[in-house]
Amino acid sequence: MIPADKKIERMLNVAHMYYERDMTQNQIAKELGISRPLVSLLLTEARSCGLVTITINDVQSREQLAAKQLESCFNLHRALVQPDAASADATDNATACAAFRLCFEDGAENIGIGWGSMMGRMADWAEPEAGEEHKNCRLFPLIGGIGASYRGYHTNELARIISGKLGCEADYLYFPAFFDSEQELALIRNMETFRGVSQRWDDIDLAFVNVSNYPSYPDLGVEYRYSGQLLRRRAVGRILAHYYDEDGSIIQPDVDNVIQCSVEQLSHAGKLVALCSAHLKEESVIGALRLKLIDTLVLPCSLAERVLARMEKSQA
Numbered sequence: 452m453i454p455a456d457k458k459i460e461r462m463l464n465v466a467h468m469y470y471e472r473d474m475t476q477n478q479i480a481k482e483l484g485i486s487r488p489l490v491s492l493l494l495t496e497a498r499s500c501g502l503v504t505i506t507i508n509d510v511q512s513r514e515q516l517a518a519k520q521l522e523s524c525f526n527l528h529r530a531l532v533q534p535d536a537a538s539a540d541a542t543d544n545a546t547a548c549a550a551f552r553l554c555f556e557d558g559a560e561n562i563g564i565g566w567g568s569m570m571g572r573m574a575d576w577a578e579p580e581a582g583e584e585h586k587n588c589r590l591f592p593l594i595g596g597i598g599a600s601y602r603g604y605h606t607n608e609l610a611r612i613i614s615g616k617l618g619c620e621a622d623y624l625y626f627p628a629f630f631d632s633e634q635e636l637a638l639i640r641n642m643e644t645f646r647g648v649s650q651r652w653d654d655i656d657l658a659f660v661n662v663s664n665y666p667s668y669p670d671l672g673v674e675y676r677y678s679g680q681l682l683r684r685r686a687v688g689r690i691l692a693h694y695y696d697e698d699g700s701i702i703q704p705d706v707d708n709v710i711q712c713s714v715e716q717l718s719h720a721g722k723l724v725a726l727c728s729a730h731l732k733e734e735s736v737i738g739a740l741r742l743k744l745i746d747t748l749v750l751p752c753s754l755a756e757r758v759l760a761r762m763e764k765s766q767a
Contacts, residue, residue, distance in 0.1 A: 462497040465490055470503065517755040521748060523744025525740040525764055529720070529747040532755045539729040542751045547572035550659060550726045550749045554617055557722065559657035562619075563593040563712060564609050565691050569726035571603025577616040590621050591651045593658060594691045594711035595628035599669055603661070624648050628692065629672055630708045631666040639710065644695045652712040655720035660690045662727050676704040688735030690717075690725070690742070697734045699741025714744070722746045733757040 468474045468482070469490075476494075480487040495592050497503040514532040521530040531549050536542040554562065564570065565596070592606035592612060602608055607623045616623035625644060630636045639645050665686040666673075673681055680686075684702045686694045691711045694702045701714055717723060727736055727750035736758050739745060750758075 459474070459502070460502075462493050464503055465493045466497045466503050469494055473701055480659045513756075514752050517752055517759060520759050521755060524759065525745075525748075526750055527740075527745065530755070531747065531749045532752050533750070535729070535751050535753050542571065542729045542753075543572055544576065546726060546728070546749055546751055548576045550724060551576050551613075553659075553724055553747065553749075554613070554657070557657055558588075559721065560588045561589045561651055561654050561656045562588060563618075563652065563655045563658035563720070564590060564606065564613060565593045565597070565660035566604050566606050566609070567663050567726075568601065568603045569661045569728050570609055570659065571601055573659070573726065574602060574609050574612040577613050588617070588619040589651065590617065590619055591648050592622075592624045593652065593660070594709070595624050595626045597628050597669065597671075604669070609755075620653060622648050624710065626710050628709055628711065630710070633707055636708050636710065645710070649657050652716045653719070654718065655712075656723070657719065657722050658712075658720045659724045659726065660717075662725050662731060662735055663689050663731070664735045665689055667695060672708075676708065677702070678705050680705065687732065687738045690739060690744070695738045695742060696736040697741070699743065701742070714742075717744050720744075720746075724749060727751070727754055729754060733761045737761065 465479055465483070468479045469476070474482075476487050476490045479490045494503070498505070514534055518530040518532040521527060521532070533542065533546045533549055534580055536545055547569055550569070590610055592610050594606060596606045597604050599605075607625070610621045610623060626639055629638065640649070665681060665688050671689075671692050680702055681694055685696050686702055687697045687763075688695060692709045693711070693714055696702065723744050724747045725739060725745045727748065728753045733754065736750065736754065740748070
């Protein structure tokens, strides 16, 4: 008879081989030099005595299933997968609405707002909403603005609109995102008006960022900043003005001339929520998730399924 402690060790060994290494019962039996019926018996006993527990996650829709798979695949705290609407425009509006609602959930004190098309939609959704009573929090941009035609890149306006609907105070960044040189940027960083917001970046409780394709509008001066690196390194997307490849590696610029929250500061945020448009390429989402910055992902169902299919294909 196998002693109790030895039997527990054997049950655990068989369970690890079966559930974690995906070995068949025949393969386990051959490797351990025991019979296949004994392998089956050990697995059954491991479950019955509580050494192995099996959890079944009930889902009632494609969206819930995709969310569970994304959370498992990328170790996300939460994935909010939105149903696809009749058009990409309507789908993006619904996705932005779902993201905006997250502002009210956690009681965050320091909320950072990025830029991009989905951030503009988030402000569009917030603008007609009734304002909340005053909250004890502050909202601030994570990057300077640019003179694009779309409001999603006017970060102070985004901060003004969203903070007004949250009923909280806003700090503004009265500088453009890009400067002509690193020397000019260094002078700006020493100004008191810049330090006030930049210090907020060290204490972010909740941040919202837009995942963008590469290439996309606007190009953010990539030729000047990167000297062709983005093509050579096969960039797939960006968060703020940080570009990355599909493996989740940040591509460092040749010229650092951008006022923005750093990747290190984003990594220390309490929660980073990433918004994804229906127009995103799946490799842009995968690269962003592999940065290991994102806590909560908000995206349409069709995009979620494309991301999962690409991951499955790459692992085949």
